[in-house]
Amino acid sequence: MEYRFQEIEKKWQHFWQSNQTYRVDENSTNPPYYVLDMFPYPSGAGLHVGHPLGYIASDIYARYKKHTGFNVLHPMGFDSFGLPAEQYAILTGQHPAKTTKENIARYREQLDKLGFSYDWSREIQTSSPSYYKWTQWIFIQLYNSWFNPTTSKAEPISQLIQFLNENGLSSAFLNEIPGIMDADIKPFTVAEWKGFTIEQQQNVLMNFRLAYLGESFVNWCPELGTVLANDEVVNGFSERGGYPVERKLLKQWSMRITSYAQRLLEGLDALDWPESIKETQRNWIGRSEGISVRFPLIKHEGWIEVFTTRPDTLYGVSFLTIAPEHERVSALCTSEQLEEVEAYIALSKQRSERERIADVNTISGVFTGSYVAHPFTKEPIPIWIGDYVLAGYGTGAVMAVPAHDERDFKFASHFSLPIKQVIQPQESHDFNLGAWTEKSGVLINSQLLNGLSVYEAIQIITENIVNEGHGSKRINYKLRNAVFGRQRYWGEPIPAYFKGDQPYMIPVEMLPLNLPEVDKYLPTEDGDPPLGRAANWKFQDLFEYEKSTMPGWAGSSWYYLRYLDPSNENMLAAPDKIAYWGSVDLYMGGAEHATGHLLYARFWCKFLSDLGIIPFEEPFKKLINQGMILGRSSFVYRVEGEQTFVSAGLKDAYRTTPIHVDISLVTNDRLNIDGFKSWRSEFKNAKFILEPSGEYLCGYEVEKMSKSKYNVQTPDELVERFGADTLRMYEMFLGPVEQSKPWDTKGITGVQGFLKKYWRLFHLNGKFELNEAKPSKEHYKILHKTIRKIREDLDRFSFNTGVSNFMICVNELTESKGNYREILEPLTVLLAPFAPHITEELWEKLGNKPGSLFNASYPTFNPDYLVESDYEYPVSFNGRMRFKISLPLSLNTEEIQANVLSQAETIKWLEGKSPKKIIIVPGKIVNLVI
C-alpha cells in the first residue's frame, strides 16, 4: 500500500483540531516545561521556508518533552502591531486591522499544514485590546515606579516622595542613581522640596520615573514621521525601510532602562544563551569603570568634569575636548573665538548622524579661548570643542592625552597641539606614527607616579583624586534610555492625558484605552501624529490624550507571560499560573533580536519581578538561535542578442547573460522547459542548447530570499509535493539548527525516500502486515541503539543527526527484515516528534486508540541489548590504522597484545622491527610504535 501523505496529513490535522489534542492546562502531576517560539509579525508575504526552521525544531523538542513525562506548554501567537501594516494602510486606505487579520489567517493556515503541537486556545495577538490592556497597565506601573539605588530595585514612586519629604535630595544620593545622569536635576533640601509647587514636584519626580516624559536627543526619521529607538537604527538608517535618521531634540516618552544596566549585565552570566548574543548584549550595555575628574576653570566659576578610564595618564593631558552640545560651550567661548565657535556648532548641528558616522576620519574642532587648571600641576590647559566627543556619554567632555589615545593623537596632530609622553612604551614604538595605547609600560614625566606600572598608577592616582576632592569613581554605561513614543497609528495608545503640560495616567480601571478610528493614517496638518485626527481624543471629554503610540517591542516584551493565562480579564496572568509554569525553559528564535526584543523583555521581566508580580528575574532560561535560511537562485543563460538559452555546462562557449528563473520551474538544477516557455510571454518561442543528456541545467547562486530574485520557497508548495513530515525532517536534516545555510531542495527526495521505506516496513504485498513473533537479539539491538542515539541527539538539540540515525535504523531494519511489532511500535513513538502524521497513522493501524500517540511514553534504552562480546579493534602503526581484528572484549591488555602480535598482518607491518611501545586501550584501539 502506497504512502499517501496528503490524505494522512489532512486526516490527522483535522483530528487534532477537532479533538483539541494539544490543549494543556495546569491540572497535571507532571512537571511543567515551557517551550516558546518567537512569535512572528504577520507580514503580507506569508511564511517562507526559513521561518518554520525554528518552529519545527522547538515542536520536536516540545513533543519529546511531552513523551518523556512533562506537562508541556507550547503556545503561539502574533506580534501584530507594526509599521508595514500601517505603511500599507497609508498607500491603500485599508484599515491596518483588516490587513493584519488577513495576514494572520494566512500565517495560521500555513502553520497548520506543518503539524505543530501548538495549543491554539492560548493564541494571543498584541493588537487586540484584551491584550494591550495589560501592555498599557505595565506602562502605568513603570510610570508609577522609580529605581531605588539603595535596594537596586524598582519601588513605588510614593516611597520616593516619602524619602524626599524626609531627606530632600543630596548630590551624593543623586550620583548613585543610575539612569538619571542625563537629566537636569539639582539637589535640594527638605524645606526647598516642601516649598515647590505641585508642578515643580512633579517635574522632579519625572526625573525618576521608569517610564517618563523627557526632552532628549532622539533618532528622528522624517520619512516614517516617527522617532526610533537606538536598536531600530542601523548605520544611520531606519531598520524598517532603510530611511535616513536624524538627531533631534524632542520631548518624548522614554523607558529608563539604564537604571537596570548593572542587573541586565550581571543576569547574563547565569543564562544558557549563545555566547555571541550574551557578548552582544554586554557590548550594548557597555559598562566601563573609571573616574570622573574635575578640572577647575580659570577665569570662570566652577569646573569641567571629564570621565576617564585612564587616570594614570593624567600628567599627559595637553587639552580638554568638550562636545559641541556641552552645556558650558557658550559661556566658555571668548569673544575672539565667538564667530569660529558659532560657525562650528552650526555646522555640527547640520551634520546628520549618518554623515558623522560616514565621516569618522575627518578631524574637526575649534578652540574656545578658555582654560582649565590641571588639578595637580595647576598648569593651564586649553579647552577645545570637538565632535568626536559625544554629548550623551560620560560627562560630554574628555581629558585629551594625545600620546596615549588614538583619537586625541589625531586631534592634536591636526591642530598642532602638544603631545606629552607619560608612559615609556616598547622600544619599537614610534610616536610619530601614533599613540601608545597599550596598558603596559612604566610611567614617566608624572611626578609621584614615575616608575610605576600602569596598573599601579591607576590605583594610586585614583586614590589621590578622590582624597583631594578632585573627583570620584564612576561607572559608565553605553546603554541609552529607550525612546518609547512613536508618532504612528498602528500601535498601543499610551494611556496618558494632559492637564496643561502635566501628564497623568488614566485610571487602570478604565483600561484598555482603545485605539481610535481615524480618517487617514497620516500626521495632521499641524504635524501631530495620526491619533490627532481621532474625534474627541480626550480624557473625560476634557483633557487631551497622548497622541503617540507604543513601539513594536512593547507588546513583545511580556507576551510570554500572557500565554500562561491568556484570557484573564483581571490581571496580566494569575499568580498561581505564573508560579506553576515559571519562566520559559526553551526559547527559539532569530539572532536579530539580540539588542532589541531580548534586552527589553529582560528589562520588563526584572521590573515585574521587583513589583512582585512574577517570581523570576529572567524570562528565558535557554535560548537557541536558529540560523537564517538563504535563498538559492537559479539562472538560465541567454545568448546575447537571441532568444536562445544555453545549458550551464555549455555556457562558456557563448556570450551569455544570466537571468533569474523562478525556482518552481527547476528541479535538481534541471529546467522544466515547457514551464519556462509559458512562464513569461517573452520566452514563448525560446530555443535551447541542451546538454548531451538532453537536459537543460541551470546555474545557481546563494542570495537572500526575495521575490525579485524568484528564489522564495514557500513551505506550502513543498508540503503539497512531499508532505509536511518530509519537510519537517528535511529542514532538520539540512544541518545544525543554529547554522545559517542556503535553501536547497536537492536532498528532500532522500528524506521522502526514508519515510516511504519506513512505511514499507509495515506492509507486505500491499497490505498492512507485521511479524508478530519475538524479534531476534539483533533487531532489539538495532532498536535500542537508535533509542539511545535519538535521546542523546534530542537532549543536545542535534536534530540533524537525529534524522540520520532514523535513516540508519530503517535501513538496517529493511535489510534484516526486522518488521516485528515489538520493534516497530516503539520506533513509531520514537519518530513521532519528528514526523507526527505518518506515525499517528501507523500507530492507529497498530491497533492503538487514535490520537493517543501524543501521550505515549517515550521508549527507554535498555543497555542489556547492546552488550557485545567481541570488538573490532583497529590496529594502528604509528597512529595510522592498518587493519582491524575482532577480539573478545573479555581479553585483558596482555592477551590483546599477544593476539595482535601473532597476526600475520602485524608481522607484515612491523617489517622485521620490534615495536618500541604498544598502546592498548581495551574496547578502543591498539597502537604500535615502531
Next chain:
RNA sequence: GCGGAUGUGGUGAAAUUGGUAGACACGCUAGACUUAGGAUCUAGUGCCGAGAGGUGUGCGGGUUCGAGUCCCUCCAUCCGCACCA
C-alpha cells in the same frame, strides 16, 4: 579597530570525553527491472596511483603513542558593535 562564530569530499554534513576522518543524504558512474518514473533495487564513489601504497580536516608550527578535536602564529569568510574617552 574591538568582540563573537566558522573553515572537513563535487554538495549539505557527521565524528558528544584526544582513539578507525568523511556516518547519513544529495549528486555522480555502472548495472537490474522496465512500454519511461521526479519510481524501485544492486554495486561503486575524498584525492593521487594500474597496483602495492601514498596522501588528506584553511596555512605554518607545537604537545602526544595518537590531533578535525588541545596550545601558539597567521589567513579567509560571516555576524555584532564601533569616535564610548
